[in-house]
Amino acid sequence: MSIKIGLVSISDRASQGIYEDKGIPALLDWLSLAIATPFSTETRLIADEQALIEATLRELVDDVGCHLVLTTGGTGPAPRDVTPEATLAVADRVMPGFGEQMRQISLKFVPTAILSRQVGVIRKQSLILNLPGQPKAIRETLEGLRDGEQVVVPGIFAAVPYCLDLIGAPWLDTREAVVKAFRPKSAVKPGA
Ligand SMILES: Nc1ncnc2c1ncn2[C@@H]1O[C@H](COP(=O)(O)OP(=O)(O)OP(=O)(O)O)[C@@H](O)[C@H]1O
Ligand SMILES: Nc1nc2c(c(=O)[nH]1)N[C@H]1C(S)=C(S)[C@@H](COP(=O)(O)O)O[C@H]1N2
Numbered sequence: 241m242s243i244k245i246g247l248v249s250i251s252d253r254a255s256q257g258i259y260e261d262k263g264i265p266a267l268l269d270w271l272s273l274a275i276a277t278p279f280s281t282e283t284r285l286i287a288d289e290q291a292l293i294e295a296t297l298r299e300l301v302d303d304v305g306c307h308l309v310l311t312t313g314g315t316g317p318a319p320r321d322v323t324p325e326a327t328l329a330v331a332d333r334v335m336p337g338f339g340e341q342m343r344q345i346s347l348k349f350v351p352t353a354i355l356s357r358q359v360g361v362i363r364k365q366s367l368i369l370n371l372p373g374q375p376k377a378i379r380e381t382l383e384g385l386r387d388g389e390q391v392v393v394p395g396i397f398a399a400v401p402y403c404l405d406l407i408g409a410p411w412l413d414t415r416e417a418v419v420k421a422f423r424p425k426s427a428v429k430p431g432a
Contacts (some may be wrong), residue, residue: 241402241410242277242278242279242280242410243275243277243278243279243280243307243308243409243410243412244279244280244281244282244304244305244306244307244308244363245271245279245280245281245282245307245309245310246282246283246284246295246297246300246301246304246306246308246309246310246366246395247263247264247267247268247281247282247283247284247309247312247399248283248284248285248286248293248297248300248309248310248311248312249263249264249267249284249286249309249311249312249313250270250286250288250293250311250312250313250314250373250387251265251285251288251289251313251314251373252286252287252288252320252321254285255285255286255287256287258382258428261285261347262375263285263306263312263313263373263375263378265375266312266375266376266378266379267312267371267378268281268283270379270383271376271381272396273418274382274383274411274414274418274419275412275414275415276413276414276415277369277410277411277412277413279412282300282306283306284296284300284362286306288313288314288320288321288322288323289322290322290326290329290395291326293311293314293322293326293327294326294329294330294382295361297309297311297319297326297327297330297363297368298330298363300366301330301342301363301364301365301366301368302364305365306366307365307366307367307404307407307409307410308366308368308369308400308404308409309366309367309369310322310366310369310371311327311368311369311370311371312370312371312372312373312375312377313372313373313376314355314370314373315355315357315358315370315371315372315373316355316356316372316373317357318353321357323358323370324357324358324359324370327359327361327362327368327370328359330361330363330368331359331361331362331363331368331421332361332362332364333361333362333404334359334360334361335359335360335361335362335367336359337360337422338358338359338360338369338396338399339357339358339359339360339370341393341394342356342371342372342381342396343356343357343358344393345380345381345385345393345395345396345404346372346377346380346381347385348383348385348392348393351378352394353372354373356423358370358371360396362407365407365408366407366409367400367403367404367407367408367409369383369396369400371392380395381395381396382395382396382419383395383397383418383419384396384398384419385388391420395419397414397421398414398419398421398422398430400412400421401407401413401421401423401424402421402423402424402427403412405423405427411429411430
């Protein structure tokens, strides 16, 4: 079985066609560079409405069977930014390290990273991660910051494959030139 990844762009203006959605294309571009194993995607472009975000996350995890869901947008402090509330509402468990690490990374890029309330959670067989809405923030948070070969701050995607192993999702390999997945030596690829 290959990994199924849900991609959710949460933006009032992009969902109304006021501007072009750059969230889903940025996610698709980055994942196609970073992931070395076969994967499929399901995409959704929706408004910043808490009930709609919750319903979309439930559908992607419970009905579509996604193992990983990445959201972009709606994590700031404005009244309509409700992505973290919706994500927490559908969570079985919270994974605080993802939000902490994203803010660490993003502070190397912009001081306003402190305004981002993104969370990571587990629902059933799936890891759900909120990324900020700025399209450039997608690569920054997933890939981290490097100085040549040297990793200055590891991107959150480095920890995603092993997290997926632990929740029973299919094996995922990354391309090391983009992001090096960290797994303990004890991690065993099924069938290997
Ligand atoms: N899907 C998107 N496509 C292109 N640019 C986006 C998208 N989402 C956000 N941005 C850009 O990133 C900024 C911060 O994202 P945020 O999620 O806070 O959006 P916002 O200001 O609440 O507006 P909206 O929900 O209408 O996109 C936006 O103001 C916009 O410039
Ligand atoms: N890596 C990164 N993180 C970032 C940013 C960015 O440009 N790069 N923008 C910040 C800004 S300006 C805000 S308001 C918060 C919340 O963004 P959101 O509401 O678009 O999700 O994310 C922050 N995190």
